[in-house]
Amino acid sequence: MSFANAEFSQPFLGSHAIAEGAVTKTDLRSPLFTRLFRNVYVASTVPVTHVLRCRAAALLAPSRAVLTGCSAAAIRGVELVGTHDPVEFVLPESVLFDMQDGVHVRRTSRGRIDSEPWQEVRLASSPRFVLDILTNTKLHRSLPRVVGYLDALLRAGEVDAPVLKDYLKNRRDNGIVRAKRALQLADPRSESIPESELRVWLTVAGLVPDPQVQVFDEQGMFAGRLDLAFSEQKLAVEYDGDWHRDGDQPRRDEARRAAIRALGWDFVIVTKAELYEKPKAVVASVRAALSRESAA
Numbered sequence: 001m002s003f004a005n006a007e008f009s010q011p012f013l014g015s016h017a018i019a020e021g022a023v024t025k026t027d028l029r030s031p032l033f034t035r036l037f038r039n040v041y042v043a044s045t046v047p048v049t050h051v052l053r054c055r056a057a058a059l060l061a062p063s064r065a066v067l068t069g070c071s072a073a074a075i076r077g078v079e080l081v082g083t084h085d086p087v088e089f090v091l092p093e094s095v096l097f098d099m100q101d102g103v104h105v106r107r108t109s110r111g112r113i114d115s116e117p118w119q120e121v122r123l124a125s126s127p128r129f130v131l132d133i134l135t136n137t138k139l140h141r142s143l144p145r146v147v148g149y150l151d152a153l154l155r156a157g158e159v160d161a162p163v164l165k166d167y168l169k170n171r172r173d174n175g176i177v178r179a180k181r182a183l184q185l186a187d188p189r190s191e192s193i194p195e196s197e198l199r200v201w202l203t204v205a206g207l208v209p210d211p212q213v214q215v216f217d218e219q220g221m222f223a224g225r226l227d228l229a230f231s232e233q234k235l236a237v238e239y240d241g242d243w244h245r246d247g248d249q250p251r252r253d254e255a256r257r258a259a260i261r262a263l264g265w266d267f268v269i270v271t272k273a274e275l276y277e278k279p280k281a282v283v284a285s286v287r288a289a290l291s292r293e294s295a296a
Contacts (some may be wrong), residue, residue, distance in 0.1 A: 006041040008033065015039055015131055029291070037100050040253035050083050053169035057087040057103050059117040065089045065097060066122045068106075068117045069136060070149065072129035075118070078156050080149050088123065090132055106136060108246045110173060119121045127167040129164070134182045135175030138141065143178060144279075147185045148239070154188035161186065187211055194239050195227050200280070202228070205283045206288065209237055215260050224230060224256040233293035234265045237286055241272055266293060 017023045027033065033041045033049060036056040044054065045217075054071050069088035070081040086104035091097060093107045093224075115122040124132065130153060134146050141149075153159050161183065168179055178289055185203060189211040190196040202209055213229035226236040240253070257267055268289050270282050 008041070011036055011040050011042045011045055011052065011057055011059060013039055014041050017041075022075065037102060049053040050079070050081060050085060050087075053102070055119060057089070058064065058121045059091060059102075060098065060100060060103075061121045062095050062097055063121060064093070064095050065091050065105075066113045066124050066128075067118060068113075068124040069104075069139075070133060073133070073153060073158065075148075076158055077128070078153055078158050080133075080152060081087070085242060088136075088139075089121075090128075102231070106132065106138070109174075112170075120210045124289065126153075127164055130164060131168065131171070131179060132160050132174065134179035135173050137178070138184050139176055142197075143182060143185075144197035144200035145193070146178075147182045147200045148190070148193035150182055150186045151188055151190045152193060154186060155190075182190040184286045191227075192239070194241060194272070194275060195294060198237065198239050198281075199228055200277055201275075201279045202286060203285055205287070207283065207286055215263065215265065217263055223259045226265075227250055229289060230293075233290050234263075235286075235289055235293050236265055236269045237259065237270065239270050239272075239275060 011231040014023070014028050018025060028041055032044055034044045035041055036048070036053055037060060040056045040059055042052065042056070051074050054067060054075060057293065058067065066089060067075065067091045070085065071088040071120050074082050084102070084104055088104050088106070090106045090108055090115070093109045097105050099105065110295060114125040116125070130150065133149050154161060163230070165183060168176065168183065185200050187199065191212065195211070199209060199211060207228055209228035211228055213226045213231060214222065215224050215226060227239055228237040229235070246288055261267070266289065268286050
């Protein structure tokens with residue numbers, strides 16, 4: 001990269017820019033630049049995104065490093081993680097990498113890493129980066145969370161379930177049992193990652209709801225759609241994230257639910273705090289509600 005007349009709109013190595021006389025060390029420490037990683041900067045006017053941080057990390061990685069996992073998904077247009085979540089790479093065991101904060105490196109001795117050239121490194125194929133999402137336990141992502149990621153990727157058409165099943169079939173990677181279980185639990189009908197997580201928590205506890213169930217009144221008029229439903233017991237389970245408290249959304253939610261309650265349905269509403277802090281309590285609440293509805 002030449003720094004002559006550069007606007008610094010793309011990540012660059014500070015040491016190279018200094019060597020070419022484009023900036024000084026003082027410049028790099030000033031509000032003019034944002035430090036993305038050690039020795040990697042960008043103009044402070046550029047919004048920092050996960051994709052931008054992937055491009056920055058690629059400047060530091062060895063050429064055989066493969067961008068994978070949720071980072072590869074972001075490059076392919078499916079945003080699963082936040083701006084400052086770790087940039088994920090997978091490398092052959094023999095390749096050295098000077099570790100940095102904000103970069104997660106996974107090593108493998110299991111043959112070729114399916115990938116294609118990208119930037120200064122390589123980009124994992126869709127089945128490969130999904131494999132890494134599903135099998136990587138070092139990032140402390142729960143089974144419900146990775147199923148949510150997989151639902152989003154299936155919904156976006158980034159990966160195909162039969163293709164992924166075939167890709168996983170004969171592999172012996174660490175975590176492959178979890179990956180196959182995640183695929184069994186996946187359902188692209190879920191419209192958000194938290195909704196997927198809620199469905200999986202219930203399903204692994206033996207409570208299997210149907211997603212995105214449409215409800216009609218006795219005249220066949222559409223009354224509303226439910227996140228998750230146990231139709232036989234007429235019990236709906238819905239996730240209310242923070243956005244459900246914004247603007248006119250609470251009134252619309254209550255109007256829809258009132259119309260469906262009038263048709264004999266009951267609701268269990270799950271908040272963000274309940275889902276992420278007390279998922280077992282959520283399962284217990286749904287189980288109790290199902291028991292009440294069955295006894296009624």
